[in-house]
Amino acid sequence: MKQSTRHVIAGGFFALSLAAALTPASDARAQACGRTASSSQFDSFYAPLWSCQQARVDDMWSRFDFDEEDWDGAMGFDDPCNDARPLKRTFNALQVLAYGVTTSPTCSTSNANVGHWAYCFSGNAIDELDGSCATDARATTVTAAVLDNYTELKTPFFYDETVVQRAGTIFHEARHAHGWCRHTDGCLDGSGSCDPNWNSGCVGVGSGSGPGANAYSVRFMSWFATTARAGWINATIRANAVAEGNHFLSRRFETDPCFRLDSNGFSFKTC
Amino acid sequence: MRSAELLALFLAAEALAFVQGCAAGQDKKSRELVAVTRLARTPAGSLSVSDDGRYEFVNFTTKREHDGRLSSSELESLNRHLASPRIDAVYETRDPDPARCEREEAGLVLHSRLGAACFVATNPVDPAVRESLEFFATLFGTKATERR
Numbered sequence: 001m002k003q004s005t006r007h008v009i010a011g012g013f014f015a016l017s018l019a020a021a022l023t024p025a026s027d028a029r030a031q032a033c034g035r036t037a038s039s040s041q042f043d044s045f046y047a048p049l050w051s052c053q054q055a056r057v058d059d060m061w062s063r064f065d066f067d068e069e070d071w072d073g074a075m076g077f078d079d080p081c082n083d084a085r086p087l088k089r090t091f092n093a094l095q096v097l098a099y100g101v102t103t104s105p106t107c108s109t110s111n112a113n114v115g116h117w118a119y120c121f122s123g124n125a126i127d128e129l130d131g132s133c134a135t136d137a138r139a140t141t142v143t144a145a146v147l148d149n150y151t152e153l154k155t156p157f158f159y160d161e162t163v164v165q166r167a168g169t170i171f172h173e174a175r176h177a178h179g180w181c182r183h184t185d186g187c188l189d190g191s192g193s194c195d196p197n198w199n200s201g202c203v204g205v206g207s208g209s210g211p212g213a214n215a216y217s218v219r220f221m222s223w224f225a226t227t228a229r230a231g232w233i234n235a236t237i238r239a240n241a242v243a244e245g246n247h248f249l250s251r252r253f254e255t256d257p258c259f260r261l262d263s264n265g266f267s268f269k270t271c
Numbered sequence: 272m273r274s275a276e277l278l279a280l281f282l283a284a285e286a287l288a289f290v291q292g293c294a295a296g297q298d299k300k301s302r303e304l305v306a307v308t309r310l311a312r313t314p315a316g317s318l319s320v321s322d323d324g325r326y327e328f329v330n331f332t333t334k335r336e337h338d339g340r341l342s343s344s345e346l347e348s349l350n351r352h353l354a355s356p357r358i359d360a361v362y363e364t365r366d367p368d369p370a371r372c373e374r375e376e377a378g379l380v381l382h383s384r385l386g387a388a389c390f391v392a393t394n395p396v397d398p399a400v401r402e403s404l405e406f407f408a409t410l411f412g413t414k415a416t417e418r419r
Contacts, residue, residue: 188302239387
């Protein structure tokens with residue numbers, strides 16, 4: 001009989017049993033949200049790099065204020081090391097956000113390379129990280145002064161994005177959460193997906209100033225492509241980060257930022 | 272200030288916050304249908320096509336970009352090649368060496384909802400898969416040089 005893979009520890013976080021950590025998931029292609037996980041989204045590449053370590057899980061769980069009720073059932077609370085489950089696919093992305101560029105992520109945002117601080121920044125900015133099977137968006141961040149603040153990750157995030165794209169999406173949502181930075185409608189992707197321009201990307205009453213969420217996506221992709229740690233990137237993953245960055249640059253700014261990323265992730269002027 | 276006034280102020284502030292909150296950070300799904308990256312042959316670059324048929328070609332060799340729109344027949348063909356189960360069969364032939372596309376002139380990295388992987392058009396024996404990979408390669412070659 002299958003034993004429970006968790007028990008409650010101080011602080012309310014779950015702990016993985018040794019069996020859960022070491023036993024290959026028999027239902028590795030299990031469905032959630034009616035979707036089957038693709039094997040080309042790099043989860044199997046990144047999973048062994050952090051081995052679902054308990055300390056890492058605890059850190060993510062507390063830093064992003066995960067709640068059991070938002071991640072139970074097929075979302076993966078009882079199966080947290082299964083790469084087919086939304087919870088583990090989120091964990092993999094958070095590990096890339098934290099350790100893709102550095103072995104010692106920091107909370108200081110003074111380094112131009114966002115890969116050093118994207119994880120801590122995101123954890124501080126996002127009030128709680130929830131999962132759902134909604135399909136209307138990759139993710140939604142709700143910010144309100146006294147009401148509940150949260151970021152909700154959705155089906156396209158879990159099953160249509162690679163691990164690196166997911167990491168970028170979390171950083172993007174963190175920018176929304178940090179300073180109530182919202183989108184406009186006036187770019188090719190439209191429908192509330194646009195930043196006005198590169199240097200001033202936030203709109204709305206009470207919004208912050210400076211680069212917006214789409215710029216944060218591009219910054220992460222560029223820095224990851226150019227400075228990722230050996231073993232945390234390969235040629236295909238780098239090409240994927242560059243393609244994602246260029247897609248944001250070409251379609252998600254009302255005013256073209258006038259640069260694109262080359263094959264290595266470095267920017268070059270285009271106008 | 273009376274408690275009723277305080278309550279009214281609080282409710283008004285909450286209503287404003289709620290309206291603002293509901294408008295915040297709705298990050299739409301990507302409208303990108305596919306991106307095709309070529310690394311080992313001139314021109315190296317990346318072709319990105321969205322669901323409205325618009326494309327952008329970023330030329331890594333010349334460090335330039337241009338955009339345009341696929342014809343309706345091109346978009347129709349692209350959607351046919353990206354539909355399941357055809358695209359699933361294509362992804363089953365991905366090259367196990369993620370670096371091969373940096374060396375192999377016939378190599379293409381495909382990016383789609385199924386993920387990103389390196390493909391070499393001469394690998395597959397399935398004619399339908401080979402046809403799809405040749406379609407992506409031809410589309411890349413056409414749009415690399417075509418300007419609106």
